[in-house]
Amino acid sequence: MAFKFSRSNRDPMSEINVTPFVDVMLVLLIIFMVTAPLLTVGVQVDLPESSADSLPEEVEPLTLTINSKGEIFIQESKIEYDKIIAKILAVSKNRTDTRIYVRGDKTINYGRVLEIMGMLSGSGFTKVALISEPYKER
Numbered sequence: 001m002a003f004k005f006s007r008s009n010r011d012p013m014s015e016i017n018v019t020p021f022v023d024v025m026l027v028l029l030i031i032f033m034v035t036a037p038l039l040t041v042g043v044q045v046d047l048p049e050s051s052a053d054s055l056p057e058e059v060e061p062l063t064l065t066i067n068s069k070g071e072i073f074i075q076e077s078k079i080e081y082d083k084i085i086a087k088i089l090a091v092s093k094n095r096t097d098t099r100i101y102v103r104g105d106k107t108i109n110y111g112r113v114l115e116i117m118g119m120l121s122g123s124g125f126t127k128v129a130l131i132s133e134p135y136k137e138r
Contacts, residue, residue: 049133061099062099064101065114065135097127098127101131102128113126113130
């Protein structure tokens, strides 16, 4: 008895087709490239420019924003001036070592930004920093 080994059309192929995988990855890449710029902090301010290097971030800091109208926001929620410290203490769970970034529109009075920063450091917060746009050569 002789056995014949022949491959029929019904045998599975052992080759992997990567075309669908590449198509899905390219679609995901495009989706992430389009949505990534939209994930920034929601309050629109025109930040001043600075040539200082950015600081490394271990955890997400609290962001206090002062827009061009003088309105104050903690993260994205508007807050009254006299309730800033109480709200920040509540959000940071009374931890005064929480990093707080102050973002001030470049059209507002610099004294207003310093007044709020002084109020924060006077309440025991030791990690208060200013945020600026990277310096652009003109």
